[in-house]
Amino acid sequence: MTADDPTWAVFKQQFDLITEISAAKTGQNRLVYSQNWVDAQTALIKFGQQAGLTVTVDDYGNVYLDFPGQDDQIIATGSHMDTVVDGGRFDGLYGVLGGLQAIINLRNQFGRPQHTLRLISFSEEEGSRFPTTFSGSKYYVHGQIVKNLTDQNGNRFDQARKAATSQLLALPQVIHERPKLPSAFTELHIEQGPRLENEHRQVGLVSGIVGQRRWQIQVQGVANHAGTTPMTQRHDGLLTAVDLIKHLHAIASELSPDLTFTVGQLNVLPNTPNVIPGKVAFSVDVRHPNNAILDAFETALNRSLTLFSASQLTCQAHRWVKDLPAKFSRQILDQNVKLTRQLGYSSIMMPSGAGHDSYVMNQAVPTAMIFVPSVKGISHAPAEFTHLEDLKTGILVLTASLQHLAYS
Numbered sequence: 001m002t003a004d005d006p007t008w009a010v011f012k013q014q015f016d017l018i019t020e021i022s023a024a025k026t027g028q029n030r031l032v033y034s035q036n037w038v039d040a041q042t043a044l045i046k047f048g049q050q051a052g053l054t055v056t057v058d059d060y061g062n063v064y065l066d067f068p069g070q071d072d073q074i075i076a077t078g079s080h081m082d083t084v085v086d087g088g089r090f091d092g093l094y095g096v097l098g099g100l101q102a103i104i105n106l107r108n109q110f111g112r113p114q115h116t117l118r119l120i121s122f123s124e125e126e127g128s129r130f131p132t133t134f135s136g137s138k139y140y141v142h143g144q145i146v147k148n149l150t151d152q153n154g155n156r157f158d159q160a161r162k163a164a165t166s167q168l169l170a171l172p173q174v175i176h177e178r179p180k181l182p183s184a185f186t187e188l189h190i191e192q193g194p195r196l197e198n199e200h201r202q203v204g205l206v207s208g209i210v211g212q213r214r215w216q217i218q219v220q221g222v223a224n225h226a227g228t229t230p231m232t233q234r235h236d237g238l239l240t241a242v243d244l245i246k247h248l249h250a251i252a253s254e255l256s257p258d259l260t261f262t263v264g265q266l267n268v269l270p271n272t273p274n275v276i277p278g279k280v281a282f283s284v285d286v287r288h289p290n291n292a293i294l295d296a297f298e299t300a301l302n303r304s305l306t307l308f309s310a311s312q313l314t315c316q317a318h319r320w321v322k323d324l325p326a327k328f329s330r331q332i333l334d335q336n337v338k339l340t341r342q343l344g345y346s347s348i349m350m351p352s353g354a355g356h357d358s359y360v361m362n363q364a365v366p367t368a369m370i371f372v373p374s375v376k377g378i379s380h381a382p383a384e385f386t387h388l389e390d391l392k393t394g395i396l397v398l399t400a401s402l403q404h405l406a407y408s
């Protein structure tokens with residue numbers, strides 16, 4: 001993709017504009033319903049209107065850009081607009097702007113489609129601000145609403161949602177509704193792992209998504225004086241949390257080498273050098289293609305809570321994600337294998353270790369995903385990178401896939 005290539009200059013310009021809006025601290029920060037998030041969704045709405053697409057926004061701030069077809073069937077593509085804290089530039093945004101570019105490519109080449117082409121920018125997928133994931137796609141697919149959640153600064157989900165979404169609804173020519181579901185959904189996304197690069201393949205055609213579970217674990221010990229409390233009379237929340245994390249990590253490794261185990265968040269209270277930690281909270285994220293392995297881990301985790309509790313020290317767990325392994329539409333997957341081969345790209349069929357909005361769309365609509373390589377497999381970090389040529393490949397495969405679905 002060269003800058004002077006007209007159909008790509010638009011994508012590059014849009015991508016640079018939104019990544020500039022979202023650049024804060026050391027990485028990309030578009031936490032759901034933050035001002036960066038509002039500004040990014042606003043920019044996307046303007047891109048859609050410049051491209052002559054109709055704009056719909058629902059109560060959760062999902063943005064839908066439609067290129068009307070001859071009948072009322074809808075073929076959709078899209079991804080999420082939110083990011084993790086200090087994230088990379090491509091996770092989510094590539095699927096949103098790449099999907100828009102694919103629709104613009106089809107409009108320029110073939111004009112009006114048989115079925116309406118829809119680009120969706122989901123409001124929230126990551127779960128990086130409020131303890132909920134996929135709130136945008138769950139609202140679109142199931143009408144599911146989020147109740148009584150606050151972020152780490154005590155902001156309430158519903159207030160943040162209304163304040164942010166009202167700014168989008170105030171924009172000119174924006175339809176306010178939760179539109180009907182499409183008859184197919186395809187998400188373009190970076191792989192976020194090293195496989196395509198290691199195997200020198202240009203495209204990943206995704207067979208499904210591994211199962212995932214997430215807990216908030218709380219260890220409640222007794223805060224006390226660091227200097228005067230004898231070592232034999234302590235109920236140290238942090239030392240217990242460290243031992244529990246090592247114990248759970250050992251269980252995960254024994255259960256399966258493919259079971260990913262991550263403690264990404266650790267809060268120590270009162271987090272002061274001369275106070276023995278009383279309360280410690282940490283996250284546990286585990287993933288595996290086989291649900292029985294995840295069940296076995298969960299049984300062992302629950303047993304560990306009792307094992308590590310003692311007099312004056314309790315260990316509790318609250319599970320807030322339980323996603324079963326998912327298989328995507330075999331029909332669209334096989335079609336994409338054929339199209340990718342016809343376009344002359346090398347590809348592999350592979351499962352996704354990362355969660356995606358496609359997980360929720362797949363619960364109601366035939367769904368597919370297309371991956372492009374991540375350099376060194378890095379993601380959820382500022383160093384996340386995908387080469388321009390690979391970005392273009394993904395958009396061209398998506399364009400061919402949507403053409404097959406929407407123009408016949």
Ligand code: HGY
Nearest residue numbers: 125126353354355356
């Ligand atoms: O955590 C995930 O797998 C996704 O990137 N939200």
Ligand code: MN
Nearest residue numbers: 091092355356
């Ligand atoms: Mn993503």
Ligand code: MN
Nearest residue numbers: 084091126380
């Ligand atoms: Mn992500």
Ligand code: MN
Nearest residue numbers: 114115405408
């Ligand atoms: Mn058709």
